[in-house]
Amino acid sequence: MTFPQILMTFVPSKINKIMESLRFKAIDNLTSTKEGVKVESPAKITAIFGESVFTLKTAREFLSDDAYKSLANSIKSGQKIDRNVANYIAAGMRQWAQAKGVTHYTHWFQPLTGTSAEKHDSFFTLKSDGSAIEEFDGNALTQQEPDASSFPSGGLRATFEARGYTAWDPTSPAFIMNIGTGLTLCIPTIFVSYTGESLDYKAPLLKSIESLNKAAVDVCHYFDKNVGKVTATLGWEQEYFVIDEGLANARPDLIMTGRTVFGHAPSKGQQLEDHYFGSIPERVYDFMRDFEYESYRLGIPLRTRHNEVAPAQFECAPIFEELNLAVDHNTLLMDVMTRVAKRHKLKVLLHEKPFAGINGSGKHNNWSMATDTGVNLLAPGKTPKTNLMFLAFFVNTIKAVHDHADLLRAAIASAGNDHRLGANEAPPAIISAYIGGYLAKVLDEVESRVGNKFDEQDEVMLKLDIHKNIPELLLDNTDRNRTSPFAFTGNKFEFRAVGSSANCGYNMTVLNTIMAETLSSFKSEVDGLIEKGDKKEVAIMQVIKNYITASKKVLFEGDGYSEEWQEEAAKRGLPNVKTTPLALDALVTEKAKGLFAKHKILTHSELEARHEIELEKYIKYVQIEGRVIGDLAGNHILPAAIRYQNVLINNVKGLKDLGLKAEAYTAQMNVLNEISEHINKVQVIAEKMTEARKAANNLGSSRDKAIEYCEKVKPLFDEIRYSVDKLELLVDDSEWELPKYRELLFLR
Numbered sequence: 001m002t003f004p005q006i007l008m009t010f011v012p013s014k015i016n017k018i019m020e021s022l023r024f025k026a027i028d029n030l031t032s033t034k035e036g037v038k039v040e041s042p043a044k045i046t047a048i049f050g051e052s053v054f055t056l057k058t059a060r061e062f063l064s065d066d067a068y069k070s071l072a073n074s075i076k077s078g079q080k081i082d083r084n085v086a087n088y089i090a091a092g093m094r095q096w097a098q099a100k101g102v103t104h105y106t107h108w109f110q111p112l113t114g115t116s117a118e119k120h121d122s123f124f125t126l127k128s129d130g131s132a133i134e135e136f137d138g139n140a141l142t143q144q145e146p147d148a149s150s151f152p153s154g155g156l157r158a159t160f161e162a163r164g165y166t167a168w169d170p171t172s173p174a175f176i177m178n179i180g181t182g183l184t185l186c187i188p189t190i191f192v193s194y195t196g197e198s199l200d201y202k203a204p205l206l207k208s209i210e211s212l213n214k215a216a217v218d219v220c221h222y223f224d225k226n227v228g229k230v231t232a233t234l235g236w237e238q239e240y241f242v243i244d245e246g247l248a249n250a251r252p253d254l255i256m257t258g259r260t261v262f263g264h265a266p267s268k269g270q271q272l273e274d275h276y277f278g279s280i281p282e283r284v285y286d287f288m289r290d291f292e293y294e295s296y297r298l299g300i301p302l303r304t305r306h307n308e309v310a311p312a313q314f315e316c317a318p319i320f321e322e323l324n325l326a327v328d329h330n331t332l333l334m335d336v337m338t339r340v341a342k343r344h345k346l347k348v349l350l351h352e353k354p355f356a357g358i359n360g361s362g363k364h365n366n367w368s369m370a371t372d373t374g375v376n377l378l379a380p381g382k383t384p385k386t387n388l389m390f391l392a393f394f395v396n397t398i399k400a401v402h403d404h405a406d407l408l409r410a411a412i413a414s415a416g417n418d419h420r421l422g423a424n425e426a427p428p429a430i431i432s433a434y435i436g437g438y439l440a441k442v443l444d445e446v447e448s449r450v451g452n453k454f455d456e457q458d459e460v461m462l463k464l465d466i467h468k469n470i471p472e473l474l475l476d477n478t479d480r481n482r483t484s485p486f487a488f489t490g491n492k493f494e495f496r497a498v499g500s501s502a503n504c505g506y507n508m509t510v511l512n513t514i515m516a517e518t519l520s521s522f523k524s525e526v527d528g529l530i531e532k533g534d535k536k537e538v539a540i541m542q543v544i545k546n547y548i549t550a551s552k553k554v555l556f557e558g559d560g561y562s563e564e565w566q567e568e569a570a571k572r573g574l575p576n577v578k579t580t581p582l583a584l585d586a587l588v589t590e591k592a593k594g595l596f597a598k599h600k601i602l603t604h605s606e607l608e609a610r611h612e613i614e615l616e617k618y619i620k621y622v623q624i625e626g627r628v629i630g631d632l633a634g635n636h637i638l639p640a641a642i643r644y645q646n647v648l649i650n651n652v653k654g655l656k657d658l659g660l661k662a663e664a665y666t667a668q669m670n671v672l673n674e675i676s677e678h679i680n681k682v683q684v685i686a687e688k689m690t691e692a693r694k695a696a697n698n699l700g701s702s703r704d705k706a707i708e709y710c711e712k713v714k715p716l717f718d719e720i721r722y723s724v725d726k727l728e729l730l731v732d733d734s735e736w737e738l739p740k741y742r743e744l745l746f747l748r
Contacts, residue, residue: 026246086138154609483560
């Protein structure tokens with residue numbers, strides 16, 4: 001007879017309970033020997049990079065000269081592709097895809113759900129005589145019609161107004177997605193309503209890129225008339241958690257919300273600082289290699305992988321790309337990572353705060369601008385003239401952040417990010433900019449000139465030798481401030497406050513737009529001084545000086561986590577909006593409506609719709625979390641606690657029956673009282689939470705509902721959690737059904 005069989009003869013109910021628990025099954029599976037997933041290892045990354053992408057190089061092989069030139073011109077200069085030419089491009093694209101085994105195609109778009117969307121159609125069709133044929137024409141390439149009413153529209157589309165359109169974006173190349181054994185040709189597109197309103201992240205992003213291009217080129221012409229185009233660039237850093245799939249499946253909260261609503265902190269968390277940049281666990285390493293190889297085939301130029309600060313947390317980052325393509329690649333990567341993890345029996349968590357008590361995850365967006373002459377506009381130059389151009393764009397960026405801090409805060413607002421911002425692990429909700437001591441002195445020097453004393457042009461220009469005594473290749477002439485939401489890091493600004501699950505297109509659209517507005521104002525003011533008789537360089541320096549003075553209160557070099565900064569920011573008049581419902585108000589101010597309408601990025605109705613969508617999204621996320629908390633408390637936590645409560649009651653009764661003194665079971669009584677107290681609290685507060693949710697649901701506007709959920713419902717989550725986490729420490733471990741933090745974070 002085996003040991004488990006022997007145990008079963010004594011305590012069958014308890015052994016059955018343990019063996020049936022998903023938690024213990026997952027732990028048992030982890031400890032059993034299993035062959036890992038074999039990961040293909042190419043000799044060189046360059047041998048597979050972009051092999052599943054219809055690049056211009058690939059297009060050259062499958063398109064005629066005219067079709068190729070039309071596609072190339074559309075990508076490089078935005079020229080419209082004629083429908084007849086589109087037929088030839090579609091035919092070449094189908095030929096390429098079918099040679100790789102593709103049978104279906106889809107328009108791949110990014111609706112306001114925050115994830116990508118796709119509807120697959122086959123190349124197969126029937127002719128009028130009933131014979132089969134495979135075709136893919138220009139109309140299918142350039143336009144499709146998904147159901148617009150089934151995606152978030154903020155009131156732009158009613159249920160009976162279902163029509164919407166996806167339209168091809170030639171600037172982002174088509175790619176082949178491999179899901180299991182199936183291959184699908186994916187065509188990146190925008191998504192608009194029947195009446196033309198944007199229903200996605202890409203359409204406004206493309207408009208903002210063009211608006212920034214125009215405004216930046218105009219300013220560049222003060223310094224270099226040869227500049228014909230300015231491209232916004234992005235290098236994102238993606239943080240994420242990886243845990244065992246079996247353990248994740250035993251946590252309904254992780255499955256339904258992406259985060260753990262309960263869970264006591266383990267004895268060891270991140271306090272030893274031994275995970276950051278540590279040795280990557282073998283199972284995770286295999287997963288990383290696997291999703292990297294898939295990413296390389298899709299043209300995603302991943303460069304970096306490493307352990308992050310929190311246990312089970314990791315990060316990857318690519319080489320910089322043009323902004324539109326970088327956004328597509330990040331959206332695609334999140335999908336690839338999630339799917340590949342399943343092959344390894346792992347689960348990727350992209351929620352901003354999946355575990356309490358340890359660092360959450362962000363997405364650091366490293367943004368800059370580059371000219372078609374090869375100049376990074378946020379990189380200090382080698383000559384006084386190029387340094388003046390750098391200074392102009394550098395100061396304009398700071399001014400844009402200062403003038404539109406409320407919009408940047410709104411652009412990063414979400415239910416998930418509210419758990420993270422200002423939590424001594426991520427930038428505060430106060431939007432400030434960090435530039436480093438060296439450049440702060442440069443700005444102080446420029447600002448310290450009294451009045452218009454820039455007539456000694458040569459002397460002023462020479463004083464702008466920002467690269468003085470710094471090796472040419474060492475661009476990072478500032479320190480890094482991890483507590484700053486918007487930090488200059490040598491040749492780019494790093495927007496560190498973006499949430500890990502966010503679509504980069506949203507916040508980058510806002511950044512591009514406010515930068516375009518500031519540059520336009522800058523040019524207008526400089527031109528005004530030139531018309532009054534000032535020399536060009538003198539006029540530029542004068543406006544730069546004015547901008548420094550007007551925006552310097554947004555500059556902060558210290559610890560953004562500190563209480564002192566909260567107080568100092570209040571004195572400076574900087575907004576500190578800590579919650580999403582209130583932060584979103586910035587989207588519908590008259591100032592915001594005028595800004596986005598002026599640059600033709602979003603109309604008033606589109607902004608109102610986005611405001612409504614984000615509020616509804618917030619409400620639904622908190623609603624779901626509330627329901628999950630109620631479900632877990634009633635069906636998992638309280639039954640386990642009551643079972644153990646009964647064990648203690650029986651134990652105490654047995655000791656009493658034996659005639660032992662009360663001192664003999666004092667410890668049991670203390671534990672019993674504490675468990676009973678927390679059981680009661682969980683039950684009472686859970687009922688209170690349900691009533692609070694009902695009250696919130698009865699309010700009229702989405703804004704009122706969101707504020708009510710934020711201020712009246714969410715605080716009850718923490719109250720319930722406090723008692724549940726205490727019960728986790730008190731209840732017999734074998735009775736506790738939910739995998740604990742020590743297992744989720746450390747067992748792989």
